[in-house]
Amino acid sequence: MIKLKHIEAIRNGDFTGLPISNTSTAVNMTGSWKFFRPTLKPKKSPCLEACPLHILIADYMQEFAAGNHLNALEILRENNPLPAVTGRVCPHFCQSACNRTDFDEAVLIGDIERALGDLGLTQPYSMESQECQEKAAIIGSGPAGLAAAVFLARSGVKVTIFEQSEAPGGLLRYGIPAYRLPRRILEKEIKNIVESYSIDLRCNHKIKSTDLDNLRKEYDAVIAAPGLTQSSIPETWPETPTVKGALELLAAISRDEPIPGQDFVIIGGGNAALDTARSLKRLGKTVQIIYRRTIDEMPAYPDEIIEAQSEGLLLREETVIEEIIDNGRDLSLNLHRSRKNGDRIEAGDFIETITTDFLIAATGQESSGDFLNCNPELLKAGDFAHGAASVAEALASGRKAAETTLRKFGRLPDDSITDQETQNLPPITFAALHLNYYSKKPALKIPQLDEQTRSDNFSEIHLGLSLEQLEIEAERCFHCGSCTTCGICWFFCPDVAIAINRESDNAESQILFDYDHCKGCGQCAEVCPRGVIEMEEDL
Amino acid sequence: MEKPAILLGSEAVAHGVKLCRPQVISAYPITPQTHIIETLSEMVDSGELKSQYIKVESEMSAIAAVLGSVSAGSRSFTASSSQGLAMMHEILHWYAGARLPLVLVNANRALGGPWNIWSDQSDSFSQRDTGWLQIYCETSQEALDTIIMAYKASEQLMLPIMVMIDGFILSHTMERLMIPTPKMVDDFLPPYKAPYQLDPENPLTFGAGAHPDLFYELKKAYSETMTEALTLIDQCQAEFAQKFNRHYDVIMHCQEGDKDSDTAVICCGAMTGTARVASEMLNENGTSVDLFKLRLLRPFPKTALITALKNKKRVIVLNRACSYGVGGTLSQEIRTALYDLPEHPIVNDVMISLGGKEVFPETIVKIVNDREQLSATEPNWL
Structure with a gap:
């Protein structure tokens, strides 16, 4: 029988012909080959x-x-x-x-x-x-x-x-x-x-x-x-108890003071106008907002406008008050369609005359x-x-x-x-992110009180979610420009020249580049999902 | 008991692989190999084969993936063909040098250009020097059986083995064959136990830089293991024959001529089937020839070949691969081996087919009948 010495040795586990060593490759300082070095450069998120x-x-x-x-x-x-x-x-x-x-x-x-x-x-x-x-x-x-x-x-x-x-x-x-x-x-x-x-x-x-x-x-x-x-009241308006400022009215409502009158007309398109109108509506008043431009041009926050509309608030856009007639007990207002004249807005065609108990100015505020x-x-x-x-x-x-x-x-x-x-650098853009590492997932739906339930009280509309529920939402964050120690760079580094120290409190020292062995290939910078790693010249 | 089945060659390969229970499969589709990995992927998907199937973007990645999985101690499988095998070339060298076991099935196909997808052995013949063992199969049954034997040999040698089937001729044709039971294969092929493996608890350096003297020693050991492989493969085939009752040899005498027959025909792969018919026709018409098929190309079974051909005056080699500027690649291998004989037979180097050019029994009959006209020194093109 022919002696198969190598096969025997393999079988016995003492074969020396396998290219395996228990010596580390660290002695080979491959880092001396590099022309570029990766650095951690956290950036501003948008x-x-x-x-x-x-x-x-x-x-x-x-x-x-x-x-x-x-x-x-x-x-x-x-x-x-x-x-x-x-x-x-x-x-x-x-x-x-x-x-x-x-x-x-x-x-x-x-x-x-x-x-x-x-x-x-x-x-x-x-x-x-x-x-x-x-x-x-x-x-x-x-x-x-x-x-x-x-x-x-x-x-x-x-x-x-x-x-x-x-x-x-x-x-x-x-x-x-x-x-x-x-x-x-x-x-x-x-x-x-x-x-x-x-x-x-x-x-x-x-x-x-x-x-x-x-x-x-x-x-x-x-x-x-x-x-x-203090609300600024337009100079042309009559000085009469039936003309009030929005801020003064909001303060009175906030103090639970009784609010006299039933019909209210609010002039303005900002948050103060909407806040006043929605508050009055909750007190059972009849309210309308008159705004000289379109609803889309209102300076109020868009969500507020949508909510106000869903609550049935009457918003009259592109309308101006051309004349205010003080009737003593109430006011008559001549409404006109607004018309643009260059940058100015003027009264156009007459619409109608309305009567109101109070006219509220929400057109600006002053000290x-x-x-x-x-x-x-x-x-x-x-x-x-x-x-x-x-x-x-x-x-x-x-x-x-x-x-x-x-x-x-x-x-x-x-x-x-x-x-x-x-840091004057611009924030990290959508294009700089590596989207392969993220999957699509819609935002959570935040519950809110329906219009019926909230119509006659000041209960908070938005109900919020628990911390645990919102953790799922936070997981959607791209963490643009911020290292999360996700380890993708570590995974792709062909030279095992990246170490991750998640225990470190200091973000800078959580990713450690071994410059003695990093060959400067740049894969880490290429694959970083959040654009945190940059390559710098290293000559 | 073994079960009979009628299967495509590619399916037979997949069944052979499945019986060997690879833990990892990674491959990239290429005609005419695709059916093999498609069948395997379905087996993995249905759960009948418990294996990790790694999808990759190229053959380079496929072989690199199994280089990793086998380094981690698993039994793995990959398959390819033609351009795909060529793309693996760099890692084929590395894989062998890493001394890791593997079975790779290659469905032989021409390499472009011009574009051609048909049967041709140039793809695997041009990988002769990568250090892989190479076995060529005549039938799908032979391929199925060879895969089982190849895993056994590969893991004892710590060397990778490439098993060849002819593209289309085997891969895409049906054959009645016997499928061994899992128990029979389990009894023959124990699970792979790696002498060393990737293990974070016990870090080792795999394939690190070797200084010139060490490199030389490792390659010497490699070469010596290849020589020992000839004996080991004989043992494997003998054990297989005993357990499965199907006999294989590194070089097989397929058709015996008369006692005084002085002409041998030799080829490898599925063409042997055609050559069997041709030699029957020749013998019936009074031209006695011996037909041999070469199964093992690497390591080359020189002694077995010399023993088979020593009394012949003429050896006609039918080639499906060419080393341009020399001639048929198989012819060179046979010429080199016969050099050790004191009296060399004439070696007729016949380029019978490339790129799927059809080989009929009559083609072979005509070559043998006109043998006196064949050049003994130059390649003979039809």
Whole structure:
């Protein structure tokens, strides 16, 4: 019998002819071949870019989807002091910019923010540094004032807020109806801020021009965020008790004051017009909105318009009031079709004359504290500083005023505005994403009260979903420009030159490139689903 | 008991593969091989074959995928043909050098250009030097049986084996054949147990850089294992014959001539069937020839060939593949082997078919009858 020594050896497991070694290939420094090196370059997501507060949405979505709700809340609060509020009232610029819109539907960022905000109602806010000597006074407890207070107090500044009304919140309380922002949510969120940061909140405390000098002496900084609390009433309108401003009416409704009259005509196309009309309707009044342009041109948030229409609100578009006749007890209004004359809108053909108990102006708003404007040194924030804008913009403005103040105190270096803000790179585009790694999935449907149920009360319309349900929604997030340690780069790296350290707290060190062995092929940058890895020349 | 069945050659191959229980199958479709993997994919889909079926985008990926799966310790299978096998070429070398077992079925087909999908052995003959064992089958039964034997040999040798069927002639024609029972095959072919495998718990380097002296030693061991393979294959075939009662040899004497017959005809693959009819016709008309078929091309069974042909004055080699500028590829192999004889027979190198050119019994009869006119040194084209 012929001896088959190799086959015998294979059978016995001691064959030495197999090209297998228990020595590592690491001795071969293949990294010296490369001309390019991969680097982790997180980028701005379009949602972050669109958000006035630059909230790190892609990052908190990651934590949220993983079930780490409190971590997500912490990231959200870094930039947004009032998430339970903005989750309800913000028009969500982020969602309009969401890259997912081009794929299927935008991620419901607002609803996730709202759920996190509600979770936060019982979670104290965290401090960033110890209490310091500096004291700041803030005039107004609307969104801008509250934001300024949070960002100052978080850095240890002792904050006092002076609020002229009997309760805090400003426009959030007296301007936004409870069906959009329930009072108990607003109150809890403000209370949480005030208690977490030991803010000295003084309600029923109006600051007059004569108080300013004393405030300056007593406090190291004063920020004025009194808001625009008064409706501007067109000069041509008669001064009569049957003509009112929308903001004044909304405030009265908010205070549960009795509202006399049955027929209301509201002029304007902004949120104030819609809020007033929908509130009055809930009180059983007969309401119509008259707007001089088309419904599509209304500055109010589109969702609000759709909801108002579904509630049966009468919206008369392209109509102007040519003449107001004061009948003493009521008013007669001559309505005309509007006509464009260049940029101006004039009265065209006569339509009809209607009679109404009250005519409400919702055409603009102004400050009730003009004296503050006179002081050029005064640091301003919110609508008072930049004119009427969204809650998110007011919060951003308050935060900016706080940062200016902290810089003045020397407690914030000049260039410390968050990286995202200074990063001038454009946000990551839809085209830069690797869509093969995502599957289509429609957004969740958010339940809301039907028109019947909500017609005569101020119950919140949007019902929201549970945190667990919304995790599924958060999983839809592309995390544009944000590394999720998904491991696709690790999988494709042909040189085993990528290590993933998911335990690391620091995003920068979660992906580790072994430059001694990376040959610079660029596959990792090519396959990254979120455009986070970039190749740099390495000569 | 074995069951009779009437199957296409490609289906017979699939049944042979199924009996060997591969854990991973990866292949890319190409005519005339496609039926093989289609049948296998249906078997996997229906659950009758428990296997991972990896869909790939090319033959290069198919062979690379099984290189991975076998490295991880699984028994695997792939199939290809013609351009597909050519596309695998780089990995065929690597695969063999990695000393991993595998059975690959190739349905022989011409390589373009010009475009041609018909039977031709140039695709596998041009992979002679990749280090793979090569076995050519005459019938679908032979293919089915060879696959079972090939897995057994491959795993003992730690070398890959390519099993050839002629495209269309076997792959697309029906044949009555016997399908062994799973138990018979399980008794013959134990599960594959890898001496080393990819294992995160026990990291090893597979196919890392080898310095020149080590490389040389590994290749020497490779060559020696190939020599041992001749004996092992004989043993496998003998054991198979005992268990399944079908006899195979590396070179088979298909038709015996008279005692004093001095002419042998030799070919490989399905053409042998035609040659059997031709040699019967010749013997009936008083021209006595011996017919041989070569099953094993690599390792080349030199001793068996010399033993078979030593008393012949003339050997007519029927080629389905050509090495242009030399002649029929099979002829070269046979000439080289016969060089060791003290007295060489005349070797007539006949290029009988390429690209599916039809071979009739009469074609072979005419070649043998006109043998005196054949060139003994140059290729003979019809």
